[in-house]
Every structure is written in structure tokens, then in C-alpha cells.
Amino acid sequence: MNSAELDTWREAAAIAGHVREYVASLMKPGAKLIDLSLEGHRRIEELGGKPAFPLQISVNHIAAHYCAYVGDESVLAENDLVKVDCGVHVDGYVADTARTVDLSKDGRHAHFIAAAKGALEAAIETAGPGVDVVEIGREVDRVIRSHGLNPVRNLTGHGVGRWIIHRSPQIPNVPSGRGRLKAGTCVAIEPFATDGPGLIHEEGDAHVFMAKKTAKKVKGSDPAVLDAVRAFGGLPFGSRDLLLHHPYDAVADTLNALMRANQLMVYPPLCEKPGTFVAQFEHTIYVHDDGVEVLTANTEPSRKPAEAATRN
Ligand code: MN
Ligand code: MN
Numbered sequence: 001m002n003s004a005e006l007d008t009w010r011e012a013a014a015i016a017g018h019v020r021e022y023v024a025s026l027m028k029p030g031a032k033l034i035d036l037s038l039e040g041h042r043r044i045e046e047l048g049g050k051p052a053f054p055l056q057i058s059v060n061h062i063a064a065h066y067c068a069y070v071g072d073e074s075v076l077a078e079n080d081l082v083k084v085d086c087g088v089h090v091d092g093y094v095a096d097t098a099r100t101v102d103l104s105k106d107g108r109h110a111h112f113i114a115a116a117k118g119a120l121e122a123a124i125e126t127a128g129p130g131v132d133v134v135e136i137g138r139e140v141d142r143v144i145r146s147h148g149l150n151p152v153r154n155l156t157g158h159g160v161g162r163w164i165i166h167r168s169p170q171i172p173n174v175p176s177g178r179g180r181l182k183a184g185t186c187v188a189i190e191p192f193a194t195d196g197p198g199l200i201h202e203e204g205d206a207h208v209f210m211a212k213k214t215a216k217k218v219k220g221s222d223p224a225v226l227d228a229v230r231a232f233g234g235l236p237f238g239s240r241d242l243l244l245h246h247p248y249d250a251v252a253d254t255l256n257a258l259m260r261a262n263q264l265m266v267y268p269p270l271c272e273k274p275g276t277f278v279a280q281f282e283h284t285i286y287v288h289d290d291g292v293e294v295l296t297a298n299t300e301p302s303r304k305p306a307e308a309a310t311r312n
Contacts, residue, residue, distance in 0.1 A: 001184050001185075005093065006286065008090050008091055008093045009090075009093040009095065009186060009286065009295060010286075010295055010298065011048070011049075011090050011301060011302065012049055012052075012088045012089050012090040012093050012094065012095040013088070013095035013097070013284055013295030013296045013298060014295075014296075014298040014299065014300060014301040014302065015044060015047045015048065015049040015088045015090070015095075015301045016044075016049070016052075016086050016087065016088035016095040016096070016097045016284070016296050017095075017097055017295075017296040017297060017298050017299040018043075018047065018299045018300065018301055019040050019043050019044050019047070019055075019086050019088065020084055020086045020097050020098065020099055020296070020299075021099075021299050022040070022043055023036055023037075023039070023040045023043075023055065023057075023084045023086065024084055024099055024101050026039065027076055027082055027084070027101050027103065028076065028103070029075075029076055029077050029078045029080075029103060030075055030076065030077075031075060031076045032068075032072075032073070032074065032075050033057045033059075033066075033068035033072060033074045033075070033076070034068040034069070034070070034071075034072045034074075034240070036055075036057055036068075036084075037054070037055045037056075037057060037067075037068045037240070038240075040055040040084075040086060041054075041055060044086075044088055047301045048090065048301070049088040049089065049090050049301075050088070050089055050090070051087060051088065051089075051237075051241075052087030052088055052089040052094040052095070052096065052165060052235050052236075053087040053096075053165060053208065053235060053236035053237070054067045054207075054208060054236065054237060054238030054240065054241060055084070055085070055086050055087075056083070056084070056085040056208075057082060057083070057084055057085075058082070058083045058085070058269065058270075058278075059074075059076065059080050059081070059082050059083075060080055060081055060276075060277055060278070061196065061271055061272045061273060061274055061275065061276045061277065061278060062269050062270070062271050062272075062278070063083070063152060063155060063192055063194070063200045063270045063271065063272055063278040063280065064083065064085060064155065064192075064200075064269070064270045064280065065208055065267050065268065065269050065270045066204075066269045067207040067208045067238045067239075067240070067269075068207075068240070069207045069238070069239050069240050069243075070239070070240050070243045070244065076103060077103070078103055078104065078105070079103060079104045079108065080103045081100060081101075081102055081103070081109045081112060081277045081278070081279060082100065082101045082103060083098055083099070083100050083101075083278070083279070083280045084098060084099060084100075084101070085097075085098035085280070085282065086098065087165065087235075087236075089163075089235065091162075092162040092163040092233060093162055094160045094161065094162070094163070094164065094165055094186075094235070094284075095160070095186075095284045095295055095296055096160055096165065096188040096190075096282060096284050096296075097188075097282050097283055097284060097296035098190060098280050098281060098282035099117075099280075099281055099282075100112065100113055100116060100117075100279040100280055100281060109277060109279070111147045111148065111149065112147075112149065112193055112194075112195075112277055112278075112279035113279055114147055115143065115144045115146075115147035115149045115191075115193035115279065116144070116191050116192065116193040116279040116280055116281045117279075117281045118143045118144075118147070119139070119140040119143040119144050119151070119173075119191035119193065119281075120140075120189060120190070120191050120281040120282070120283060122139040122140065122142070122143045123136045123139050123140050123171070123189045123191065124189065124283065124285060124292060124294060125139070126139045127181055127187075127189065127285060127287070127292045128181065128287070128291055128292060129181060129182065129183040129287050129288070129289060129290075130180055130181065130182075130183075131180060131181045132179075132180055133169050133170065133171050133172060133177050133178065133179045133180065133181070134172070134175050134176065134177060134178070135175075136171055136172070136181075136189065137171070137172035137173060137174050137175045137176060137177060138174075138175035140172075140173045140174070140191045141173065141174045141175055143191075144173070144191060144193045147193065149193045149194060149195055150193070150194055150195070150196065150197065150198035151173035151174055151191060151192065151193060151194075151198055152173055152192035152193075152194055152198050152199070152200055152272070152278065153172070153173060153174045153176075153198050153199065154199055154200055155173065155190070155192050155200060155270065156170040156171055156172050156173065156177070156190075157170070157171030157172075157173075157187060157188045157189040157190045157282070158170055158171065158187065158188055159185060159186065159187050159188075160186050160187065160188055160284060161185075161186070163213075163233050163234050163235060164234075165235055165236060169181070169187070171187060171188070171189050171190075173190075173191050173192060181287050181292075182287060183287050183288060183289045184287065185286075185287055186284055186285065186286050186287070186295070187284070187285055187287065188282055188283070188284045188285075189282065189283060189285065190280055190281070190282035191280070191281060191282075192278055192279070192280045193278070193279050193280075194272050194276055194277065194278040194279075195276050195277055196272035196273040196276030196277075196278070197272070197273060198272075199272070200270040200271055200272055200278075201270070201271060202268040202269070202270060202271075203268065203269055203270075203271040204268055204269045204271070205268065206266045206267055206268040206269075207238050207239045207240070208236050208237070208238055208266075208267035208268075209236065209237060209238075209239070209255060209264055209265065209266055209267070210232075210234070210235070210236040210237070210264070210265040210267070211229050211230070211232070211234070211258055211263055211264050211265070212234050212263065213230050213231075213232070213233045213234045214230070215229055215230055215258060215263050215264075216261070216263065218257040218258060218260070218261040218263065219257060220253050220254075220256070220257035221253065221254040221257040221258065222246070222250035222251075222253060222254045224246060224250065225242060225246050225250050225251055225253075225254040226254055226258075228241075228242055228245065228246065229242070229254065229258070236265075236267065239251070239255075242254075242255075282296075283295070283296045283297060284296045
């Protein structure tokens with residue numbers, strides 16, 4: 001990767017880091033998930049980025065992939081344990097980052113936060129060029145268990161690429177898998193800590209989709225919606241991203257037509273056992289020849305809002 005590419009990646013990551021913290025700062029009992037999500041998107045674009053996937057806010061036993069939808073009445077409540085997962089791209093360079101917020105007054109979820117955050121720190125400490133992903137998983141597993149919790153073993157971190165949100169290697173949260181970190185690549189590391197069994201399953205209606213940017217015209221699809229789908233460039237999008245700009249029937253017909261033609265991936269929420277809690281922390285790192293750089297630790301994008309507007 002050349003230095004201009006890395007700088008673009010750093011910029012996407014700083015926007016993602018900024019918006020992760022910004023949305024976390026807006027979380028309070030009574031806040032609507034859809035409002036927080038749309039405000040996050042607004043801020044991403046104001047800073048000169050684009051969502052690399054719809055901003056996700058997942059509460060309590062929902063580990064990931066809860067995507068608030070148009071008309072979603074879900075609100076945050078006191079004692080919720082809330083994950084914000086934010087993906088940003090600039091010119092296709094994808095950064096992926098998440099954190100967890102404890103909405104209890106008595107800090108009852110502090111050990112979840114300490115476990116997932118500590119595991120991410122330990123994983124980053126272990127990471128470097130040539131490092132076996134099994135060793136990263138071993139550290140994540142060790143730290144989370146030291147807090148009396150379980151790692152979620154069927155969720156993993158992943159490589160990220162240009163216009164690619166998930167690529168090899170997978171970064172496990174337990175000592176398993178195969179692959180090594182390669183210099184010159186970016187990976188997202190994302191430990192999940194839970195008091196449940198540590199296994200998630202798909203549950204509920206999907207509001208996250210993905211189609212190739214070359215998605216073919218299929219019978220029953222609406223041309224304007226199909227163009228909008230292709231414009232995501234092969235990255236995931238939310239039903240809300242389409243419904244805010246296109247009529248319901250056109251969106252539903254197009255998504256159904258793409259699904260029938262096997263041109264649409266569908267991502268429902270990923271849930272632990274009801275009544276349990278899950279915490280997640282995630283950073284995107286760049287692997288240098290001699291160490292790693294935590295790209296999404298930066299929360300100060302260099303492009304000011306006004307500057308971003310003139311450059312678009
Ligand atoms: Mn993420
Ligand atoms: Mn990720």
C-alpha cells in the first residue's frame with residue numbers, strides 16, 4: 001500500500017473513531033435508536049466520509065447487526081448495555097470500530113466493559129506482522145475469562161479492504177482458526193464478552209443487506225432503487241438508507257427481486273441467549289513491517305466539515 005492510500009485509510013478511521021464516540025455520548029435512557037443512527041450518518045457525511053455499513057446499535061443480549069429501521073420505536077433504557085458499531089469509508093477504504101456503553105447508574109455492567117476492552121487491548125499488544133491469529137484469540141479468550149465471562153466464539157474480527165468489509169484472515173475470540181497477520185494490510189479486531197454461553201444465532205427481521213455493485217437488473221426491480229443499491233459499491237446498507245429516499249413499494253419489490261435472483265445477502269440481528277448481556281470493543285489496525293497502528297484510536301478527523309463540503 002502506498003502512503004496516499006494509507007492516509008485515506010487513516011482519514012476514514014478517524015471519522016469512524018470520532019462518530020463512535022459522538023454517538024456514544026448521545027446515548028441516554030429514552031433516546032431512540034433510529035434517531036441516534038441517522039445522526040451518526042449525518043455526522044459521518046459532514047466529516048467527508050460515507051457509511052461503510054449502516055451504523056448499528058445493539059442492546060443487551062443482541063451482540064451485533066441490529067439496524068434501526070424507519071418507524072422503529074426502540075428506545076434505550078436505564079441499565080441497558082449498548083454497543084455502537086460504526087463503519088466508515090473514504091473512497092472505498094473501510095474502517096470498522098465499536099464500543100460499549102453501560103447505561104446503569106451503579107455501573108453494574110462494568111466487568112463486561114473491562115473484559116471486552118481489556119481483551120481488545122491485549123489483542124492489539126499481541127498483534128504484529130507474521131503473528132498467528134490463534135495467538136490473538138488465545139489472549140482475547142484469556143482476558144475475557146479472567147473477568148468471569150465467556151468470549152463469543154462464533155463471532156470474529158476480519159481483514160478489511162478497499163470496498164470490502166470482511167476478508168481473510170478471520171481473527172478469532174478463542175484460540176482457533178488459521179492465518180497470520182500480514183504487513184501492509186488492515187484488520188478489524190473485535191472481542192465480544194458475555195455472561196451467556198458464548199454462541200450467537202441469527203434472530204429477528206433483517207434490515208441489513210448487501211449486493212454487488214454489478215447487481216444485474218432483475219424482473220420486478222425499480223430502476224432508481226437498483227441504482228441506489230449499486231451505489232453502495234458492494235458494501236452493506238440498511239433498509240432505512242433506501243426508504244428515506246424511495247417509496248416503500250419500490251424498495252420492497254427491488255429487494256425481493258434481488259433476493260429471488262440470489263443477488264442479495266441478508267444479515268439479521270446476531271443474538272445471545274435472552275436475559276444475557278454482551279459487550280464489544282473493536283478497532284481497525286494497520287499492520288506495519290515493525291508493529292501495528294491503531295487507526296480507529298484517532299477521533300479527530302483532519303478534514304473540517306466546511307473543507308469536506310468543498311472537496312466533495
Ligand atoms: Mn464493527
Ligand atoms: Mn467488524
